[in-house]
Amino acid sequence: QIISNCSKLDFKALVFKYMKNGSLDKWVHGSDHHLSFSQRLSIMIDVASAIEYLHHGYSTPVVHRDLKPSNVLLDEDMVAHVSDFGLARLLDEGQSTILSNNLATIGYMAPEYGLGGLVSTKADVYSYGILLMETFSGKEPTDSMFEADMSLKQWIQDVCCGS
Template sequence: MIDVATALDSLHNGYSSTIVHCDLKPGNALLDEDMTGHVGDFDISKLLSGGDGMAQTKTLATIGYIAPEYGSEGKVSISCDVSSFGILMMGTFSRKSSTDDMFSEELKIVD
């Protein structure tokens, strides 16, 4: 998971324009033969070049891993990836999917 966090940091801070993955989920956090983590599938990623570090889009990501502001309003920022990473970490440690029945009603992680 540290490798995935490092990859996200590189996307967010390593280039002149910020890259937001927009669809971080278990299927896009990949391990190689040395168990090094990588981030894949950049189909819906966004390049943020504006000064406010945010963009508006109608592209949707995976239910259960999408940040609330992205899902409800289409607002894309690095916070979206941070939120998805947190949900990914929760799933890693709890061994539950973010759409598992245990997260219904009051225990919902995201709306």
């Protein structure tokens, strides 16, 4: 729910309701906050619903481009809200990709986006997958353990399915 807005040549902002429980980042990585399995699942369903709405809720799809735990805010009922649309782009009707020079956060960006600046709704789906793995594992995709041949995806596969 938008409370207010500001639109000037050099500044644009939307004012939303205060999110009492802060970002998902502090709940996944903070030492004094803990989420149950069902809370994590509910949050990720909320995020999936938000991304589905951005991609399919209008004739013009919105690509968020920076989906990560610090951009998921939790209200007083622990309902997730996707925030920070500073890098978001609109795709024209019938358009599936655009090129962009602005890069998203390392670790959450799809390989084709990082290599060629190609932006599509698929990039948000990739970021959602990383966010999902991070939310349930507690491991950041840029953790120092994911150097050389190990990645968050590989680590999850090893933990779940064995080496």
